[in-house]
Ligand SMILES: Nc1ncnc2c1ncn2[C@@H]1O[C@H](COP(=O)(O)OP(=O)(O)OP(=O)(O)O)[C@@H](O)[C@H]1O
């Protein structure tokens with residue numbers, strides 16, 4: 001039996017459900033509005049546990065869950081001894097040190113003897129200790145941006161991604177503190193002993209890889225075939241099939257990088273390829 005801990009709410013909830021659905025392991029019910037805390041999937045040996053993103057590092061470290069999805073900031077904050085397996089490419093964010101726009105504090109050293117509010121006390125303490133700046137760290141559970149304006153703190157260490165919340169609350173970042181990504185994490189013992197874990201990892205990684213690729217198909221008149229073969233860098237070279245018809249023609253199929261499509265199409269048309277189709281790929285297992 002494999003247990004996978006996934007966020008029951010918050011901004012990681014929906015994209016996490018999406019990844020497992022695409023990987024062929026849809027989460028049956030539970031999470032968000034429902035009060036259900038355990039869910040099944042297409043494989044009877046796999047169970048999902050819904051938990052707060054901040055608690056998932058501990059559940060995985062202790063082996064309550066074999067796998068989990070959560071932010072690297074939360075893994076580091078909890079000093080969780082887990083294996084970080086795969087960057088899931090959603091939910092990247094930064095922890096920054098910020099002060100009110102009008103504050104005379106301009107650099108980390110100016111905060112000596114002052115108060116810093118944060119949801120991440122451990123990362124914050126380590127940040128100032130490494131720089132040998134003595135501050136008082138005040139732990140809050142949210143709405144951290146407000147604290148310097150109501151006299152609770154002189155600065156904050158908080159998450160920013162779009163920067164909107166900082167801007168609206170008239171704060172300016174004076175130093176980066178931590179770069180976070182959302183990871184698939186694993187219990188260090190389970191990852192070695194439970195065979196099915198590697199199937200789950202492969203399934204998830206195949207979804208991520210597929211997002212970076214496109215399947216391209218086209219018809220190519222015989223005289224243009226050599227040029228098209230030269231242009232297309234398929235996974236293992238393009239697949240070429242003869243097309244029945246009055247004109248000597250080939251169907252060419254290939255898997256290519258998604259970010260090459262724009263340039264490729266122009267080149268292919270120039271040498272005579274036509275009826276070009278570009279399709280998304282659901283999963284790609286090399
Ligand atoms: N803009 C962002 N703000 C906050 N967390 C973010 C952001 N982008 C990504 N994350 C990541 O999401 C995780 C926080 O997950 P959590 O479930 O607490 O989400 P939340 O939306 O902040 O929930 P809550 O409504 O309880 O504050 C952290 O690992 C964090 O790095």
Ligand SMILES: O=P(O)(O)OC[C@H]1O[C@H](OP(=O)(O)OP(=O)(O)O)[C@H](O)[C@@H]1O
Pocket residue numbers: 141142143144145158159160161162163164165166
């Ligand atoms: O740079 P932005 O895109 O504006 O995002 C950053 C904001 O989002 C998070 O707050 P959240 O919505 O989780 O509320 P919370 O502070 O109560 O956790 C985070 O703590 C920031 O306040």
Ligand SMILES: [Mg+2]
Pocket residue numbers: 142
């Ligand atoms: Mg939050």
